[in-house]
Structure formats: structure tokens, C-alpha cells
Amino acid sequence: MPRIHDRGGWPEAGPINQAEHNLSMWEKRTDALLVLLASPTKQVLRVDELRRTIESLAPDAYEKLSYYERWITAVEALLIEKGILTREEIDRKAEEVGRRQG
């Protein structure tokens, strides 16, 4: 039984959507954040760790989240796992940003 991310050859997968994806700014920032955290100078986390974390998402979460939503969810989980940020710090900051942006 292949895991949720192991998609090759799924019989009901349907055709691939080959349209260009226009990325929103938060998605570009997520990409940049990963490149920074995984860079040789920072080495906070590895692409392999990101993959492992994404693969560990609950199947319904995996299906529901978009590509970059999975990335940022995984980055967040890894930063907490590694003791760099706490859940409370992230939630507090997110709330502050949310208030700022109205």
C-alpha cells in the first residue's frame, strides 16, 4: 500500500494539470525561506528532513494542503522539533501579523 505522497501510477490520478502556476508572494517567501534554512552556511534543516515531514502529514491534510502549504507546514514543524521556535512563539507572532494586516 503506497503512502500518500508515493503517487506514481495511481490508477485514479487523472491527467496532470500542465498549466503554469503563478506563485503568490507568500509562496515565493516560503521557497526563499527553505533555501536559506537549508543553505550550507545556515544548515538549520535539510531537504531530506522537509520531505520526511511532508510525507508524515496525515493523508487528509496532505490532500487538502497546496504544494507550498505543505512546505510551510513542514518548515514550521521542523523548527519546533529542533527547538528553534515554540508553537506559542509562532502563534503569538502570527496573531500579531494578523492584527497588523487587519
Place this chain on the structure above:
Amino acid sequence: MSAKFKPGDSVRVRIGAPPGHFRTPTYIQGKTGSVVTVHGAFRNPESLAYGGDGLPKQFLYLVRFDQTQLWNQYTVSQQDTLFIDIYEHWLEPA
């Protein structure tokens, strides 16, 4: 340490579902293909994924498969091939 396989060798992909991260998709497991290129040795992603050092390095191979061998009712072309990178510990001689 040297590569176990060389270009032209016939190899079969092991079947497995280890706990944790691995880079061998299910659709290629148990299939037989032909080594095209030896990429070199790299740290093992199965270990790197959990903060390990990924040692010892594993040889990585580009392996070619016939699409007609991979899929039931492959009707496009008998000549079609699929290329995929597979780590040495997932391969056995065929």
C-alpha cells in the same frame, strides 16, 4: 568503497516499505531494468531525513526500464522507456 553495478548491468529493484523516508517509489519496486550511469556515492537520504550523517555513502544509479514492463496495458509505444535514480541498497543483480 566501489560501485557494485556498472552501466549495462541488469538490476531488479527491491520491494520494501521501511518505516521512515525512502526514495524508491512503489511503482518501480520489484521491476527489472538496466543500469545506464553510475552517478557516484552520496549520503543516504534515509538517514539525512532524521538528522543522521547519512554515512556510509551509497552509490546512486540511473536505471532504465521499459514502460511496457511497468504498466498494465501500456499502449503508447513499445519503445518507451523510463529513467529513474535508484540507490544501490535498493538494487540486486537480475
